[in-house]
Amino acid sequence: MGQELLHESDSSIRQQRIQKLADLADKGINPYPYYYNKDAKASELQEKYKDLAAGEETEDTYSVAGRVMVVRNSGMFIDLVDDSGKIQIFSHKENLNPEQIALLKLIDLGDIVGFKGTIRRTPRGELTIKAKDLTLLSKSLRPLPNKHLSEEKIKEIEAKIGKVYKLTDMETKYRQRYIDLIANEEVRDTFRKRSLIIQKIREYLISKGFMEVETPMLHPQAGGANARPFITHHNALDMDMYMRIAPELYLKRLMVGGVSEKIFEINRSFRNEGIDTRHNPEFTMMELYQAYVDYNDMMTLTENLVSTIAQEVLGTMKITYGDKTIDLTPPWDRKTMIGAIQEKTGIDFSNVFTCEDAKVKAQSIGVNAEDCDNWGQVLDHVFEEKVEPGLIQPVHIYDYPRDISPLAKVHRSNDRLTERFETRINGWEVANAFSELTDPIDQRARFEAQALAKANGDEEAMSIDEDFICALEHGMPPTGGLGIGIDRIIMLLTNSPSIRDVIAFPTMRHKD
RNA sequence: GCGCUUGUAGCUCAGCAGGUAGAGCAAUCCCCUUUUAAGGGAUAGGUCACGCGUUCGAAUCGCGUCAAGCGCACCA
Structure with missing residues (x-):
């Protein structure tokens, strides 16, 4: 039965185990059965019997199941690992019949096995199941990475x-x-924390009255961010579609609709750009929109949300990332972009009015801004070069240039700026938020400026989204909007050096 | 896209002034065992990422390809 599975290219370990499948079949044992009546987890038992003294035995009987991770003394002692932790299994011929002993001999490292038996603590102090019965639940055909002994x-x-x-x-x-x-136990920990972090974000937002919504991942036109999209094609409609680069424009349509005055979405976005330790082509964003508030409220919400999650998941707001300690305790610093640049470079860009003058100023501090098309881009470039690397502790950088913020409302007291902020932690952008642009006339003008840039070769620029403008023309309430890069938050809270460490299956080059 | 580094047994690695491969763990068999990195004995396991070249001879040298990591660039 296993014959056709044997190929010359197979490793000997795999071949040996496929042979064991045949041995099991001869004994009438299904190596891949349908269920197991597991009634206890390893860590539950460790907790429940933590006061059982070394050498003591009980008649309490449990069925445990998990992966065989360590075998000692020819199978007499097994470390069984489930999703809660580890428990030792003691299998002695006094307690097992010959058939069970024979089955034990066919158990390998990596197999999933169920054991039923009584609780005891060995003289050496290890909580142990004295096996009275065992059930093979899944035969592993491939060897595990093993201990190494440097x-x-x-x-x-x-x-x-x-x-x-x-x-x-x-x-x-x-x-x-x-x-x-x-x-790797620490990898399991990281992905458990990832799940917990996202769960806590949901709970937090729902407790504040936000409603979770879903919006399209397939867009007829890319929008909501400056990024290159993935393009795909719908056959029946015979139309190109774009994987979403941001949910923003759809979420705002929902704000026009008024299904709820507070909405959020946690989901994937896709950007057809480079891959590095902070960027994966598909990544998880949380975006939320709240009616009748502005970007100041979004700053407060951001710091309360992130600090609360840290407290709930890690038990502290002072986190360790690499060799740095980052204090997430609110309130966080708030600096205007112009102020932060002036603080660092001495240049006050509020007194610089043209793109050309801005480039000269940038050049004077060693920043080459020749490729910039406007005052705002120069400002952004100088900020990234001179200010951003030093922003380790959380800080909201606010009042972004209008030139580079096509979806944010013009600043109420300076029409070169918008009411937009980005939150930096460890030098990374982790949040981006604004008083949302709700004026359809202005939005059209902004889109037109973007479309012009696109026509002039800016591949990341937006195009005019007539359907979105039409939605705004129906009236959207004043709204604060916020986007948070979930993967980066998870990196910070799990002390992970690469975004790939917090995405279970990061994008990899095809290999065959 | 550019640069640097890496790719040797299932895993972690050694071998690299060129002479055709080694260790520990994992595996197989035996012994012994209430052990915990269990122990003892024996055995097996590798187109040294792939291709081309230099050479009497290449895992070791050269060129190219593929994949990965890091940095830069691009990019929020």
Whole structure:
């Protein structure tokens, strides 16, 4: 039955295990059964019997199940790992019949097995299930990454038994994340935290009266951000479509509709751009919109949201990232973009009025802004070069140039600026928010400026979205809007150096 | 896209003034065991990423390709 599975190219370990499938079939055992009546998790038992003294036995019977991660003494002792933790299994011939002993011999590292037995604590102090019965639940045909024994690693093993199995090859970790998860406890922790962080964000927003909505991922035209889109094609409609680069314009349509005065969406966006430690082509954004508030309220909301999540997930607002300590305790610093630049460079761009003059000023401090098309772009460029790298602690940089903010409302007291801010943590943009532009006439003018830039070769510029303008023409309430890069927040809260460490299956080049 | 680094057994790595591969763990068999990095003995396992070249001879040198990591560029 396993015959056709045997190929010359197979590794010997895999061949041996496929042979075991045949041995199991001979015994009438299905290596891939349908269910198991698991009634306890490893960590529950560890907690429940934490006061059981070494050497003591009970008659309490449980069924546990998980992956065989360590085998000692020819199978007499097994470390069984489930999603909660580890428990030791003791299998002795006194307690098992010959058929069960025979099955035990066919169990390999990596198999999923269920054990039923009584609770005891060994003289050495390890909580253990004394097995009375065992059930193979899934045969593993491929070997696991194994313990390795450099001096350094031995110390790790001594420090924490859960790290005995290790996989460090980056390519395998990313392409075959399941192996990474099996082998590395800290990776399991990271993805559990990812889930918890997103759950807590939802809970927080819902508790504040926000309604979760969903908007299209397939757009007839790309919009809502300056980015290059992925293009795809719908066959039945015979039309090109664009994977969304931001949900913004659809969420604002919902604000026009008034389904709720507070809405949010947590979902993927796609940008056809480079890949590095902070960018993955598909990434998770949270965007929210709240009627009758402005960008000042969004600043407060941002810091309350992020600090609350940190507190709930990590138990502290002072986080460690690499060798840095970042204090997320609100309130966060707030600096105007012009002020932050002046503070750092001494140049007051509020007194610079033309693009050409701005370029001269930029040049005077060693920033080449020749490619910039307007005053705002120069300002942004200078900011990125001179200010951003030093912004480790959380800070809201506000009042962005109108030139580079086509969806934000003009500043109420300076028409060269908009009521827009970006929040920086560890030098990264983690939030982008504005008093949303609700004036359809102005929005059209902004789109037209974008369309002109696009015509002049700016591949990331927006085009005119007539349908969106039509929506605005029906009237949208004054609204504060906020976008947060969820992956980057997760990186910060899990101390992950690369965005790929917090995305289970990051985008990789095709390989065959 | 450019630069630097990397790609050797299932995993982690060694070998690289060129002589055709090694270790630990994992695996197989045996012994012994209430162990915890269990122990002891024996065995097996590799087109040294791929291709071309230099050479009597290449995992080791050269060129190219592929993949990965990091940095820069691009990009929020």
